[in-house]
Amino acid sequence: MHEETIAPNLPSVAEPSAKRPRGRPRKTDDERDDGNRRHALLSAAAQLFRQKGFAATTTRDIAAAADMQSGSPFYHFKSKNALLYAVMEEGMHTALARQKQVMHASDPQGLHAAEQLRALVVAHFEVLLGPGNDFVPVMLYEWRSLQPRQRKSLALLISEYESLWMPVLLMLHAQGRLRAPVGLARLLILGALNWSVQWFDPKKSASLQDLADAAVAMFLKES
């Protein structure tokens, strides 16, 4: 999920090969790529799948965005569908890692449940709306493009993710700060957050922290 540093005088990755000296620049010694090309495909796919949808994106689109020829994605991935799955899997791994990190950071500090919820919400927003983070949005909006087996596999990661929220929500419920059955509250809260993908504009919307504050203030009763 790191951004490649591109020297300002080089054309951007997605640019057609017009002004470039025919062909892709050959790897130099300081430009090793091991899983590098594979990840270039993943990033390109994530961005395009999010922008145009899985079915409307062609493997040629993806190849071009990763600066490859039309057949080359299939050297790295068995099928277009496998590419979709890989995008989603990376998205969930990122989200899980981020969320666990947040919980470990807040736990020993003895944060209140409300503060823990806030931390979870901020992390969720970051994974969803942070620059270049197209992986999780693809997962949210292309579920129906998965095969049953792939769904089952991802569902495990998702329920692991959701289970991280449960202790916090249960605590808040016990404190009387959260109405509605906890399971339903989780669906409504995550729904409200996930929908931000549709309207969030980094140039016009508030900061992720401010959004998180407002959301938590709306969901929770006064203590």
Added chain:
Amino acid sequence: MHEETIAPNLPSVAEPSAKRPRGRPRKTDDERDDGNRRHALLSAAAQLFRQKGFAATTTRDIAAAADMQSGSPFYHFKSKNALLYAVMEEGMHTALARQKQVMHASDPQGLHAAEQLRALVVAHFEVLLGPGNDFVPVMLYEWRSLQPRQRKSLALLISEYESLWMPVLLMLHAQGRLRAPVGLARLLILGALNWSVQWFDPKKSASLQDLADAAVAMFLKES
């Protein structure tokens, strides 16, 4: 959006022409179709677009589901895209009509703002989750498949819809029962509701009324 009554011994509309006596049953006198065939296409398209997505649905799929030949949808609609737009437009008209009806019914009864919100939420759930209501979900999840001109046109209907919520939300905000800026509150609330499309199961979930009660209880502070 009315359900067609189907005699139990007849095959369902979407069923392939296996057990049927070759070809489409000819219109009888009591089976006039004026805009009827057109609407059969709309319903089939809505269901398929929701199920598989716009790009993954072929016009042949739609034609077959409406019991027509592959070229026939283009007699009723200029393009596949025009069909998508028509589905969304019908969805928004239904939603607007339903919502206005709800507001007119609740207004003279002098309902409290919280009760008005509850009525809006129930109506929203119905339009979203009611049996056969695939039109609005398609609008929510295929926005990116629209052309810019179509988006602009639909955006008018959407903002009309959202503006129906504003007086109620403003009132609740003034009463101190709704935290967060009203505009953001609207986005979060509608997001929480819209997300239900992803998890609602008529066989397992609570009734739409119970869901609405829980949602309103969670969003609003005690009075």
Added chain:
DNA sequence: CCTACCGATCGGTAGG
């Protein structure tokens, strides 16, 4: 990873 290619499918149309 590229070149060259195949088979299938798809949106759309002419002409009735």
Added chain:
DNA sequence: CCTACCGATCGGTAGG
């Protein structure tokens, strides 16, 4: 609304 069809595109592969 059907029949018959076209041109373009697409996922995927062989063979290097």
